[in-house]
Amino acid sequence: xxxxxxxxxxxxxxxxTCPDSALASEEKSPSLGVDVISLxxxxxxxxxxxxxxxxxxxPGCVHTTLQRQGxxxxxxxxxxxxxxxxxxxxxxxxxxxxxxxxxxxGKGKAVLVFEGVDTVSTISLNGxxxxxxxxxxxxxxxxxxxLLKDEENVLQVWIMSAVTxxxxxxHAHTEYRVPxxxxxxxxxxxxxxxxxxxxxxxxVYGDIPLLFSFFFAQSxxxxxxxxSFPTLGIWKGVRLEVFNTSRVLSxxxxxKYDSKHSSWTVEVELFFDVFVASKGLVxxxxxxxxxxxxxxxxLTPGQSKKSFVLQLNQSVSxxxxxxxxxxxxxxxxxxxxxxxGETFNADRMVAFRTVELVQEPIPSSPGLSFYFRINGKPIFxxxxxxxxVHAFQDQVTTDMITILLRSAQKANMNALRVWGGGVxxxxxFYSLCDMYGIMIWQDFMFACALYPTxxxxxxxxxxxxxxxxxxxKSHPSVVIWSGNNENEAAIATDWFNIPVAARPLYVKxxxxxxxxxxxxxxxxxxxxxxxxVSSPTNGVESEKEGWVAKDPYDPHYGDTHFYSxxxxxxxxxxxxxxxxxxxxxxxxxxxxxxxxxxSVSSDWDFSxxxxxHRQHHEDGNQQMLKQAELHYILxxxxxxxxxxxxxxxxxxxxxxxxxxIQTEFYRRSRSDIVEGKGHTxxxxxxxxxxxxxxxxxxxxxxxxxxxxxxxxxxxFYAPILSAGxxxxxxxxxxxxxxxxxxxxxxxxxxxxxxxxxxxxxxxxESNVTTIKAGGxxxxxxxxxxxxxxxxxNCTRRSCIVTFHLSSPEGQMISPHNHIFLSSxxxxxxxDVTERKELNFFVTLHCxxxxxxxxxxxxxxxxxxxxNGFLMLSKKSTVIFGAWRPTTAEEITSNLHIxxxxxxx
Numbered sequence: 001x002x003x004x005x006x007x008x009x010x011x012x013x014x015x016x017t018c019p020d021s022a023l024a025s026e027e028k029s030p031s032l033g034v035d036v037i038s039l040x041x042x043x044x045x046x047x048x049x050x051x052x053x054x055x056x057x058x059p060g061c062v063h064t065t066l067q068r069q070g071x072x073x074x075x076x077x078x079x080x081x082x083x084x085x086x087x088x089x090x091x092x093x094x095x096x097x098x099x100x101x102x103x104x105x106g107k108g109k110a111v112l113v114f115e116g117v118d119t120v121s122t123i124s125l126n127g128x129x130x131x132x133x134x135x136x137x138x139x140x141x142x143x144x145x146x147l148l149k150d151e152e153n154v155l156q157v158w159i160m161s162a163v164t165x166x167x168x169x170x171h172a173h174t175e176y177r178v179p180x181x182x183x184x185x186x187x188x189x190x191x192x193x194x195x196x197x198x199x200x201x202x203x204v205y206g207d208i209p210l211l212f213s214f215f216f217a218q219s220x221x222x223x224x225x226x227x228s229f230p231t232l233g234i235w236k237g238v239r240l241e242v243f244n245t246s247r248v249l250s251x252x253x254x255x256k257y258d259s260k261h262s263s264w265t266v267e268v269e270l271f272f273d274v275f276v277a278s279k280g281l282v283x284x285x286x287x288x289x290x291x292x293x294x295x296x297x298x299l300t301p302g303q304s305k306k307s308f309v310l311q312l313n314q315s316v317s318x319x320x321x322x323x324x325x326x327x328x329x330x331x332x333x334x335x336x337x338x339x340x341g342e343t344f345n346a347d348r349m350v351a352f353r354t355v356e357l358v359q360e361p362i363p364s365s366p367g368l369s370f371y372f373r374i375n376g377k378p379i380f381x382x383x384x385x386x387x388x389v390h391a392f393q394d395q396v397t398t399d400m401i402t403i404l405l406r407s408a409q410k411a412n413m414n415a416l417r418v419w420g421g422g423v424x425x426x427x428x429f430y431s432l433c434d435m436y437g438i439m440i441w442q443d444f445m446f447a448c449a450l451y452p453t454x455x456x457x458x459x460x461x462x463x464x465x466x467x468x469x470x471x472x473k474s475h476p477s478v479v480i481w482s483g484n485n486e487n488e489a490a491i492a493t494d495w496f497n498i499p500v501a502a503r504p505l506y507v508k509x510x511x512x513x514x515x516x517x518x519x520x521x522x523x524x525x526x527x528x529x530x531x532x533v534s535s536p537t538n539g540v541e542s543e544k545e546g547w548v549a550k551d552p553y554d555p556h557y558g559d560t561h562f563y564s565x566x567x568x569x570x571x572x573x574x575x576x577x578x579x580x581x582x583x584x585x586x587x588x589x590x591x592x593x594x595x596x597x598x599s600v601s602s603d604w605d606f607s608x609x610x611x612x613h614r615q616h617h618e619d620g621n622q623q624m625l626k627q628a629e630l631h632y633i634l635x636x637x638x639x640x641x642x643x644x645x646x647x648x649x650x651x652x653x654x655x656x657x658x659x660x661i662q663t664e665f666y667r668r669s670r671s672d673i674v675e676g677k678g679h680t681x682x683x684x685x686x687x688x689x690x691x692x693x694x695x696x697x698x699x700x701x702x703x704x705x706x707x708x709x710x711x712x713x714x715x716f717y718a719p720i721l722s723a724g725x726x727x728x729x730x731x732x733x734x735x736x737x738x739x740x741x742x743x744x745x746x747x748x749x750x751x752x753x754x755x756x757x758x759x760x761x762x763x764x765e766s767n768v769t770t771i772k773a774g775g776x777x778x779x780x781x782x783x784x785x786x787x788x789x790x791x792x793n794c795t796r797r798s799c800i801v802t803f804h805l806s807s808p809e810g811q812m813i814s815p816h817n818h819i820f821l822s823s824x825x826x827x828x829x830x831d832v833t834e835r836k837e838l839n840f841f842v843t844l845h846c847x848x849x850x851x852x853x854x855x856x857x858x859x860x861x862x863x864x865x866x867n868g869f870l871m872l873s874k875k876s877t878v879i880f881g882a883w884r885p886t887t888a889e890e891i892t893s894n895l896h897i898x899x900x901x902x903x904x
Contacts, residue, residue: 033342034247035104039155039238043096060394061118061233062092062159075391076692077598079613081227088230089164094157100148100240108244109275112142112155116236118393120160126153134456136235137424137445138464141249141273144240155238162230224617225687225696229391246274246299248344250467253332253474254528255352264352266310268334271470274299280338284310286330286350297336318375319351319476321414322437323719323738327351329434351434351476357530359539359557365673367556370539370579371681372439372479377740378774380670381439381682382717383408383415384699385583388422388691398428403704403883404689405432407863411699411710412717415439417535417582417684420485421447424468433477440477441582441684443535444468444518446484450496453509458517465518469525481522481531483514486561488534488542489552511547535582536561555579555677563686565623568630569658570823572665572725577677581666585686585697587617587624588655588709589648593858594701598693604644614694621695628654631823635903645896646903651695653852653900656708656868659685659699663716664723668734671775704861704883708854708868715815720744720771722779722805724819731787731819733780735771735805744771746805746813748780752791753872754799755829755849761799762791768808779805784821796821797828800849802872818870824851824900842878842895846871851900858894860886871899 045056045065056065066072066087075084112125117133123142124130126149131142241247249271256265268284278299285292291313297306310332317328329349336344356373372379389396389404408416416433418425420443433440444465451457472478490496491506498506514533522531532539533547538557542549553560555576561583567574569586589595592604603610606621615621625634628650635646663683672678690702699710715721721736733748748766764787769779780803788794801821805814820827829848842855842864850871855864855878862882880891 032243032246032248032336032338032344033340034241034243035107037098037100037104037240037242039096039098039240041096043094043234046093046095048091048093056094057394058094058096058234058238059116059236061231061235061392062087063229063231063233064392064394065233074598075229076227078600078603078610081229085228088228088232089161091161091164092159092232094159094234095154097152097154098240099152100242102150104242105148105150107242108145110144110146110148110240110242111247111273112144113239113241114140114142114234114236115238116234117157117159118231118233118235119162120165122158122160124156124158135460135464138460138467139236157234159232162232224620225387225694225698226616226691227391227694231392233394235393243275245276245278245338245340245342246272248336248346249273249303250470251334251346251348252470253348253350254526255350255476256528257352257354264312264316266312266332266350268308268310268332269470270306270308270334270336271303272299272306273303274301277301278338278340278342280336280342282306282308283333283335283337284308285333285335286310286312287333288330289314289316297338299338316352319353319434320437321374321379321439322409323412323414324374324377324379324437324740327435327437348474349431349434350474353476355479355529357480357532357539362673362679365556365676365679367554367579367676368540369679369681370558371679374439374479378681379414379439380667380738380774381415381441381580381684382667382738383413383417383438383684384688385684385686386416386418386422386425386688389689391691393423396426400704401426401429402432404700405429405436405438407700407704407706407710408438408688409436411713412719413438413713415441415479415682415684416688417441417443419443419447419687420445420482420535424472427471430472430475430477434475438477439479440475441480441482441535442472442478443482443485446487446514448486448490448495450487450490450506450509451513453512458513461513462517462521465521466525469522473526473528479529481526481529482535483518483531483533485535487514488537488548489561491548492550492552507546507548515547532558535559559682565627569627569654570631570661572661575662575665577669577672577674578666578680580682581662581680582682582684583686584659584662584683586627586655586658587620587695587697588651588707589624589695590690590693590698590701590707591705591856591858592645592648593856594693594703594705597703597859601641604641606644606647616694624651624654624695627658629825631657631820631825632900633825633904637903646898649854649898650903652708652854653868655697656712659709660712660716663713664721665725667716667721667736668723668725668776670736671772671777706863706867708852711864711867711869715817718815720805720814722748722803722814722817723776724801724803724817726784726819726821729784731780731782731784731801732778733766733803734776735769735779735814736776737771737773739773741773743773744805744813745769745808746771746779747808748803749806750780750782750801750803752787752794752799752801753849754794755827756798758849758872758874761794771805788821795828797826800851800870802870816870827851842880842897844871844876844878844897846874846876854898855880856896856898857891858896860884860891860894862886 040058043056043058046053054069063075072084119136121133125144125147130144133140252269254267280297282295282297289312293310295308319327329351331347332350333347353375358371358373359368362369389400416438418440519531536552536559538549538552538554541557555578559580559582560576560578562576599610632650635643637643637646666680666683669678669680686697689700690696690698693702699707719738723734725732735746737744745768747768750764751760752762754761766780771777800818802818804812804816806812852868853871854868861884862880865879
C-alpha cells in the first residue's frame with residue numbers, strides 16, 4: 001500500500017541572501033529610480049560590558065544569535081527561561097559597516113529604513129545619532145542625506161533592556177497608577193509591560209482572564225500559556241534607500257461595491273515620499289477582468305497620498321470564506337511612470353467581497369444580534385484564537401505558519417482571531433488566509449491592561465495603527481478590526497481594584513486611546529470593514545453607555561469570553577447562551593514526544609518541578625485533573641512513565657470532550673432564543689497553537705502535532721453536524737447546517753451499543769426532517785428511559801448512544817457522533833485489547849468496543865485521518881499521513897495506542 005504524504009506548496013516565499021563582505025548588496029528596486037541597498041546579513045552583537053561579542057544575523061534577535069553561536073543552549077529547554085533571564089536585563093549593541101557605490105551616494109536623498117526594531121533603541125550612523133525607536137510594531141525611516149561617507153559607513157543600533165525601560169517609564173508616571181504592575185508569580189514574568197509597545201503578559205484569576213502590555217509583543221513578558229523572553233533585536237529587515245525624485249512608501253487596494261448600481265470598483269492608494277516635484281502617469285489593470293485605466297499624477301515635495309479608482313468592465317467572481325464558496329483572487333498591476341523616466345511597477349492580489357457586522361433587534365429577545373454577513377449572506381464563524389507561533393519571531397518560518405493554517409482549514413475552520421497580546425502577523429500569514437478562505441478577526445496589540453496616554457505614547461500608537469491598517473487592509477481575509485483584548489471588561493468589572501472616585505479618569509484614558517485615536521485612524525484609513533473597540537464588548541450598546549458597558553459580558557449583545565474550570569463541563573446549561581463566543585476553552589498537556597525535546601526523564605511526572613514550572617496558569621494542573629476526575633478514572637499505573645503518558649492522554653480526552661460539548665451547544669443555539677438569549681453566530685475557542693512545549697488551551701502542539709481536540713474539531717466544525725444532548729430526561733438530536741440556501745432532508749440514525757459487544761443492541765431511525773438552511777433543527781426526540789426499556793439489555797452505564805444524519809436514501813451526510821448516558825468513569829463492561837498491523841496503515845483489532853482510541857507516533861511529523869475515536873467494530877484501519885519520508889519500521893517502533901480502559 002502507498003503511504004499518505006501531506007505536502008505543502010511554497011507560496012509567496014521570497015528568500016534574500018546577503019554576502020558577508022563589507023560592501024552591502026545593491027538591490028534592484030521597482031521604485032522610481034530608487035537604489036535599495038540591503039543591510040541584512042552579518043552584523044556584530046555585543047553586550048553592555050563587552051563580555052559577549054559574537055557575529056549576528058539581521059533580521060534576528062539576541063537570544064537566537066547567542067544560541068546559534070553556541071553561547072547558550074535551547075532557551076526552551078527545561079528551566080532555561082529563568083537561567084537566561086540575564087539576556088533581557090542587559091543592553092545590547094548591533095554594529096555593521098557598509099560601503100555605498102559612488103553613483104548611489106551622489107543622489108539627492110538617502111533614507112535608512114528599519115522595518116522592525118525590538119524595541120527601545122538609539123541608532124547612530126558614523127558616530128552621529130540619527131534617531132530612536134520605542135515601538136516594535138512600526139517601521140522607522142531616518143533621513144541620512146549628507147551623512148554617508150565615501151568609504152566605510154558604520155551603523156550602530158544600541159538596544160536598551162525592555163524590562164529596564166518599562167520599569168523606568170512606570171516609575172516616572174507618578175500622577176496616577178496604570179495597572180497592572182506585574183504578572184502573578186506562577187508566570188515567572190517581568191513587570192510594567194504596558195509601558196512599552198511590545199508583546200504582552202497574561203494571567204487568569206479564578207475564571208476571569210487577565211493580561212498586561214508594551215509596544216512590543218506583550219506575551220514576551222510571559223503569559224499563562226508561555227514563557228517570559230523579553231526579546232531584543234532587529235527583528236525585521238534594514239535597508240538604505242537613495243533617490244533623486246521620489247519613492248513609494250506603500251500602496252493599498254480596496255475593492256468597493258456600489259449596491260445602487262450593482263458594480264465594483266477598486267480604489268488604489270499610493271503613498272509617496274517626494275524629494276523633487278514631478279509629473280507622470282499611473283496605469284492600473286486587472287487583466288482577467290479586462291479592466292484598465294490611466295491617470296495623471298502630480299507630485300509635490302513631502303509625503304502624500306494619491307488615490308485612483310479603477311472601474312470594472314465586467315462581473316466578478318466573489319471571495320467566500322472556506323466552506324461557503326471559492327476564494328477567487330485577481331492580479332492587479334500598478335505601473336507608475338514619471339516624466340524623467342523613473343518607473344514603479346507592482347502587482348497585488350485583489351478579491352471581491354463585502355463584510356458587515358450586523359447588530360440589530362431580534363424578535364422575542366432583548367438586546368441586539370451580533371453576526372457577520374459576507375456578500376450579503378449570514379456566516380457562522382467557526383474557528384479559534386491565534387497566538388504568536390514562537391517566542392522569537394525570527395524563528396517563525398513559512399512552513400510553520402502554513403502547517404498551522406492548513407490544520408485550521410482541515411478542521412473545517414473558517415475564522416481565526418489574531419489576539420491582541422501577540423504580534424501583527426507576517427504578510428505570508430494573511431496571504432495564505434486569503435487563499436484558504438480563513439477570515440481574520442484582527443486585534444490591535446493591546447490586551448488585559450490599562451495604558452498610559454502621554455503624548456509620545458499616543459503618537460507612536462497612531463503611527464503603528466496607521467502603518468498596520470495600510471499593510472493589512474488589502475487582504476480580503478481580514479474582516480474586522482478590534483481595538484483591544486478585554487480592556488473594556490477590565491475597567492467595567494474592576495480587575496485592578498480602582499477606587500470608585502478614580503474610575504472616570506481611567507474611562508477617559510480608555511476612550512482617548514481606543515476611540516479618539518485608534519478608532520478614529522481606522523475609520524479614516526479603511527471604510528470597507530467594521531471596527532470594534534474591544535472584545536468582549538456589547539458593541540453598539542457599549543458605545544451608548546460611553547464605550548465601557550456596565551456588563552460587557554451581557555449575552556444579549558456583542559461577543560463574550562467565558563472560562564469555568566471547576567464546574568462540570570458536561571453540564572451544557574452552565575454555558576452562556578451568547579450571541580458570539582470569541583473565547584472559551586480548557587487546558588491539556590502536549591504529548592510526551594513534544595515535551596521530551598525540552599525535558600529529561602526525571603521531569604516526566606505530574607508532581608515534578610518541571611511540571612510545576614511549565615504550568616503558568618494558577619492551579620492549572622489541579623484544574624485539569626479535577627475536571628477529568630468528574631467523568632474518568634484517573635491514571636493509576638505503577639509504572640511512573642506509563643502513568644505520565646496516561647495522565648497526558650486523560651487531559652487531552654477531557655479537553656476534547658469539554659470543548660466539543662461547549663462548541664456543539666453554541667452551534668445548535670444559532671436558531672434558538674431561550675429566555676431571550678441565543679442566536680449564537682460564532683465560536684472561536686481558545687486557542688489554536690502553542691508558543692512552546694507546555695500545558696495550554698491549544699488544539700495544536702508546538703511543532704504542529706494535533707491534540708485530540710483538533711481531531712474532534714474536524715467533526716464538531718463539520719458543515720453539517722448532528723449534535724446530541726440530554727434535556728429533562730429526553731435524548732435530543734439536532735441537525736445543524738452551514739448552508740446558505742440548500743435545505744437537507746435527513747433522518748437521524750441512532751444506535752445503542754453495549755460495551756461488551758460490537759453488535760448494536762438496538763437501532764432507531766427518525767422520520768425524515770428538513771434541516772433549515774443556515775440553522776439548527778431538532779430531528780430526533782425520545783425519552784431515554786423509554787429508549788433503554790425499548791432496547792432491553794441496556795442501562796445508562798452499560799451502553800453508549802451513537803448517531804449520525806443520513807439522506808432519505810441512507811447516505812451519511814454528517815460525521816458520526818455519540819453521547820454518554822453516564823460518565824465513562826462508571827461504565828460497566830468497558831474493556832479493550834489491541835494489536836497492530838502496519839504498512840503506513842494502522843489496523844486495530846479489539847475484543848470489545850473501545851473509547852477514545854488514541855494513536856501517537858512520537859516525533860514522526862504528520863497526522864492520522866482520525867484519532868481519539870470510538871471504536872465500535874472488531875477491526876478498524878487508520879491512515880497516517882507523514883510530513884517527511886519514513887518507513888513502516890520507524891512507525892511501528894514509535895507507535896503508542898491508548899484507550900480509556902488502558903489508563904484505569
